[in-house]
Amino acid sequence: MAAAVSVASGTDDAKARRLGELREFLMSRRARVSPAEAGLPDGGARRRTPGLRREEVAVLAGVGASWYQWLEQGRDISVSPQVLDSVARVLKLSGAERRHLYVLAGLNPPRPEVARDDQEMCEGLHRLIDTWMPQPAHIMDAYWNCVMYNDAAASVLGMRSETSENCLLTFFTDPIYRARARSWRRNAPQVVAMYRAACSEHPDDDGFAAVIAEAKSVSPEFVELWERRDILPGGQVAKEIEHPVVGTLFLESTQLKVPARPDLTIVLHTPMPDAEVDSAGKLAWLASPEGRRGSIHPVAG
Template sequence: MSRRARVSPGDAGLPDGGARRRTPGLRREEVAVLAGVGVSWYQWLEQGRDITVSGQVLDSVSRVLKLDEPERRHLYVLAGLNPPLLAVPPVQAPVSESIQRLIDSWMPLPANVIDRYWNNVAYNTAATAVFDFDERCSNCLFSFFHNTLYRDRHVGWDHDASLVVAEYRAAAAEFPGDEGFAAIVDELSATSELFAELWARGDVRPPGTRPKHVEHPLVGELRFESTQLRIPDRPDLTVVLHNAAPGTDTMRKLEWLASPEGRRSTFRPIAG
């Protein structure tokens, strides 16, 4: 009712009725007509009665009431339906300075940002020192299976490969029919027999926090807890944070890698 009251007849393309109009905003019957639903049904919806609703009808009501995305999702919840998938911008905007500052502030711990296809769109210098991230690491799934340096550093790579593929299938399932996922899967299946075998299993595993063990050529063993976090105002992006595992000397070693001496030791020119 509060959202109906804030939409004027003029906003909805209706005559305002002049001084005779006493209802603030739209009347129930006007919302019903504009949304293509029955007046009684819409009244029952406002009253929270036990009625059958569909996402298509809720979207029509949302359009008439000019609900924004959080309000539309909340309407689904109020109606007892699962909220729709978060809308992804049709044109992928670059990573904002605030997001880059976020992962830079995570230093000396590694952090990076991936899009829904796991393209590596931003990372901090610790991610470069530990995981060899640079402009050649355009997609994390490709790097996992084709970057030999990363594979050599990743202890338990064979075990984690099945988990990574299962997590990618879960990511792809959020966007059924997306040709971007299909293109990546097809190319990797053609270039990696192991990936093709693991993908054919059909395993699905939601992303979360899992251990990651790295054997670094300069500082030796590094143990992390890797966590993926969605960015609320950029649903197309995920921040991957690596925290030092408790009871290890990982943080001390990372602090050395981030020091001037450590940076000089890890620097290597990019091959042209």
């Protein structure tokens, strides 16, 4: 009984902290929006506090003045996503702030959005994967379309402009990659399960449906694996690559997310330690001038 009381007390304390933070957050956001920014006349009168009044936020959001007051006071009241969205609109919250508001109000947050200021991050991300040389790296969008890749991804994994831009389709259909990937059959179930996990977050998205339909049309192997309905989060995949120039490579690919660009996934390949194979040394040689000359013409096998 004492343990149950302790857990309940801890839950109540956490809720009180959350509602207290909700109060402070709403007050700070309200203070930074002027009447003019909200489309209200200021009337020329001096205001005792900066920003909007509580009553003005309530009117602009289409909610009752008492209800909004209770919300900002951190009272334990029922809220809906529609009302929170109205409040977020009036307070001109960013996508990240809107998600924060949902969490503080005790609701599941909406999907992350790409802020306008973060849409031009591609140059910086390109520098990131170029800095990852001589290890392979590439970046995918939400559908696993390849957005960019570095030189090592081209020389080691066979990525090239004339292949399919979608990494899932390339995994099943590219003859060069399949000839090099000794671990292909072992990795295929994991890859499909990771793609199903990505799809599950966007059940009504036609973009995923189009990729799945195309994969089914070109690969019976994909159809068999897709029907298993296995789900795995994006993580690490161990790969054995048989390169036509340097021979066996043991690599580990890791999927990384950038919070400011939730639509993108960075995939970095790291050489796995193996004294007999020395994958790191082989990757370094492939990126050298001598290695580049020896890998000009990629061949299957």
